[in-house]
Amino acid sequence: MKSSKFVEELKNKSVEELQKDLVTAKKELFNLRFQNATNQLDNTARIKEVRKNIARINTVITEKSRA
Structure with a gap:
């Protein structure tokens, strides 16, 4: 799944990068x-x-600050 890969990438970053x-x-x-x-947006799902x-x-920032 796309979001799980995104979260894994976030967990590997430092708090400053986040x-x-x-x-x-x-x-x-x-x-x-x-x-x-201004009605210029084509993909509103973004x-x-x-x-x-x-x-x-x-969420990841909060997890790192609590650890």
Whole structure:
């Protein structure tokens, strides 16, 4: 499954790298929302995918901070 590979890649990264990925994902989400508002977005499912990726990144960060 695609998401399990993504999570495994996240678990191999350091917290600093995860923070950078989180910032990048949030910027992408902002841009997707902006494109959606101006009717320029073709693939609206990408918004949902990016939101889930942000949640996955936050989950891994939390796991690492508790360990």
